Amino acid sequence: METTETTSLEDSLRRAAIDRSVKGPVLFLFANAALWLLAATVLGLVSSVKLYAPEFLDSDWTWFLNYARVQPAHMNALIYGWAMQAGLGTMIWLMARRTGQELKGASTVIIATIFWNIAVTLGLLSILFHGSTSMQWLEFPKYLWPIFTISFLMIATRLVGMFARAHKEGEGFMITSWYILGACFWFPWIYLTANLFLHCFGSSLNGASAAGINAWYVNTLILLFFVPVGLGACYYYLPKITGQPIYSSQLASLGFWGLAFLGGWTGIQKYMGGPLPAWMPAIGGAVMILLLVPAGIVALNFHISTEGRHGLIETSPTLRFVFVGSFCYLALSAVGALLGTFWTGSLLQFTYAEYGFHILAIYGFFSMTMFGAIYYIVPRLSGCEWLSARLIRSHFWFSVYGTAALVVCMLLGGLAQGASINAPGNWNLPFVGSIINARGYLIGRTVAWVFILWSNAWFFIHLVLMVLGLGRRSVAPTLLHHEESHAPATA
Amino acid sequence: MTSLRKFVIGIGISFGLPWLLLIVVPAISAQKLTTLSYDKERDGMEGAYPGKGIYRQGQLIYAKEGCTQCHTQMIRPGFAGILDPWKKGWGSDQAETPAQPIRPSTQRDYMFEPYAYLGVQRNGPDLTNAGYRLADKSRLEIHEHLYSPQAVNKWSIMPGFRHLYKVQPIQAAGSPKALKLPAAFAPEKGYEVVPTAEAEELVNYLLSLKKDAPIPGEVVADTAAKK
Numbered sequence: 001m002e003t004t005e006t007t008s009l010e011d012s013l014r015r016a017a018i019d020r021s022v023k024g025p026v027l028f029l030f031a032n033a034a035l036w037l038l039a040a041t042v043l044g045l046v047s048s049v050k051l052y053a054p055e056f057l058d059s060d061w062t063w064f065l066n067y068a069r070v071q072p073a074h075m076n077a078l079i080y081g082w083a084m085q086a087g088l089g090t091m092i093w094l095m096a097r098r099t100g101q102e103l104k105g106a107s108t109v110i111i112a113t114i115f116w117n118i119a120v121t122l123g124l125l126s127i128l129f130h131g132s133t134s135m136q137w138l139e140f141p142k143y144l145w146p147i148f149t150i151s152f153l154m155i156a157t158r159l160v161g162m163f164a165r166a167h168k169e170g171e172g173f174m175i176t177s178w179y180i181l182g183a184c185f186w187f188p189w190i191y192l193t194a195n196l197f198l199h200c201f202g203s204s205l206n207g208a209s210a211a212g213i214n215a216w217y218v219n220t221l222i223l224l225f226f227v228p229v230g231l232g233a234c235y236y237y238l239p240k241i242t243g244q245p246i247y248s249s250q251l252a253s254l255g256f257w258g259l260a261f262l263g264g265w266t267g268i269q270k271y272m273g274g275p276l277p278a279w280m281p282a283i284g285g286a287v288m289i290l291l292l293v294p295a296g297i298v299a300l301n302f303h304i305s306t307e308g309r310h311g312l313i314e315t316s317p318t319l320r321f322v323f324v325g326s327f328c329y330l331a332l333s334a335v336g337a338l339l340g341t342f343w344t345g346s347l348l349q350f351t352y353a354e355y356g357f358h359i360l361a362i363y364g365f366f367s368m369t370m371f372g373a374i375y376y377i378v379p380r381l382s383g384c385e386w387l388s389a390r391l392i393r394s395h396f397w398f399s400v401y402g403t404a405a406l407v408v409c410m411l412l413g414g415l416a417q418g419a420s421i422n423a424p425g426n427w428n429l430p431f432v433g434s435i436i437n438a439r440g441y442l443i444g445r446t447v448a449w450v451f452i453l454w455s456n457a458w459f460f461i462h463l464v465l466m467v468l469g470l471g472r473r474s475v476a477p478t479l480l481h482h483e484e485s486h487a488p489a490t491a
Numbered sequence: 492m493t494s495l496r497k498f499v500i501g502i503g504i505s506f507g508l509p510w511l512l513l514i515v516v517p518a519i520s521a522q523k524l525t526t527l528s529y530d531k532e533r534d535g536m537e538g539a540y541p542g543k544g545i546y547r548q549g550q551l552i553y554a555k556e557g558c559t560q561c562h563t564q565m566i567r568p569g570f571a572g573i574l575d576p577w578k579k580g581w582g583s584d585q586a587e588t589p590a591q592p593i594r595p596s597t598q599r600d601y602m603f604e605p606y607a608y609l610g611v612q613r614n615g616p617d618l619t620n621a622g623y624r625l626a627d628k629s630r631l632e633i634h635e636h637l638y639s640p641q642a643v644n645k646w647s648i649m650p651g652f653r654h655l656y657k658v659q660p661i662q663a664a665g666s667p668k669a670l671k672l673p674a675a676f677a678p679e680k681g682y683e684v685v686p687t688a689e690a691e692e693l694v695n696y697l698l699s700l701k702k703d704a705p706i707p708g709e710v711v712a713d714t715a716a717k718k
Binding site: 050051052054055058060063064066067068069071072127130131132133134135136139163164167178181182185186189193197198202203204205206207208209210211212213214216224257260261263264265268271272273274275276277280283342343346347349350351352354355417421422423424426427428430431432434435436 | 501524558572598602606608644
């Protein structure tokens, strides 16, 4: 009995030391990320209105707010401003916890974050006021990619270092650290490949190959950065909060290697029927279908692991967000497969459906998982509890309804748009049909962004108060119901 | 360290394979594409395919303005319900009923440009062959469309690119380049709208978009007879 108590005290002290070492960088990353999320949401709202009312905010001095500039600014703020920074913060904390290592060189991480944010700011201003490169998700001016690469590597090398140190001490492989370690390798590889090919060897490339590399970058960034980081977080929080271990490590490993082997092949199906050799989009589409296998394996593993404890989503904010996120992984695999096959893809190609897929991946899956992680991590680092269960609840519901409405509107809107473009009766008509068909869904897109804006504005305020240490001083975590009861110390 | 090494090797192989086979090798082999020449006997025409490329200086404006967000430049083959080859005006033949469907785009069509702006979405019409479509419009009309799309099509959701144009006081008889705009879109009295150099470059680019030349060896007899 005595030994257990000493160990648990030692454990707590060790955990506290680890948390202290990551506090500065992780909170800094989260606060910046939440600010960019707010910016991305406002830009998303403006660009959604532009699609049915181009005269909105169209005075002479707001010339830079047209759809062609706001839309890429919106996506880039969402990806590089919010998603990647929230991901990096979560990666640092998870890796430190999982490996039991303190973060060495926290100031390096903070410096890297500062440079990252300067680069995002410059990039967005450049898209709005100077113009974009018109390469999807790489619209930032080309002089910025070295800054992003170096900043990422400055952080990733810390994570790899932690992993290697733990490994020397004989700690075994854990699925969460696999996914995070994988993301540390994959992102620089993907990002460098795309930027070197498009910006450095660009002039000697065939134009169509370059466009294919861009499409590959977009899909691979989702599948081999956002998916692994999100799943890494799911694999940590689901067993942690339900108190049940992951059902099968074989299934977990199968899901991981399935993704690793398949993830790099997709993307070019965006240009199916296009100028690239037909096997390239064909293999992309086929692999999108094959990817349903690792997704199904992961979902099955999650389901069995949490069986019987699903009721905990009533009280735990983290579990709630992570649940929705892990469900969206299955949904995004299904939508990805639909967009990738020629049978349905030819109808949905070049329509709003692609935007729906991206939002499902980056918001429905990744961001929801990151929200869950943030609700868990921040109280442990800032030393205070979330101020209000009501704010968390409304953040959750407005996000869920907003994202669901957005994704459904964009998929149906894409279908309406694609059907009109391909309707034989429209062969000689001007382009008005697809515009009128999709209008209702585009208004839905605006309403959805209003919902998401409402939820994110409160999330931002709540998070900033927490980071400033102005949260609730209490030993009991903020749970969504039964606040009076002495619930176990899991939030 | 065996197991960490194994992990890194596993990542290297699993991702290196698609990286090499899908990205690096095809990109290098596509660089080796050369122009083909028509055979007078077989094709009934002479010259090289593809002919001259696009107007690169204007393409930079096209990219900068983000036109690719809504305009594609890629004709898909006509099967599985795709209508691209039969869209009126999307090919070289602007007739009401073209003699033959528009041909799908090939990799060679883009060999003179470092990056093919195939497009993100198709919220507006495809521009692969916009050069043919715009040929029967005057430059002035194209400028008017870019300046205020709603003046041309009331239902259009295209943004007006007014920042590529200059509003200036009318001097003497006015500039010959001044846009003729409907009252609702015109500047105040005594002023006129003229295109900047950037707008002119953009129009030059749009007029250079002609990717519908027949492929050597696949020239349809009908075209051959006409030429």
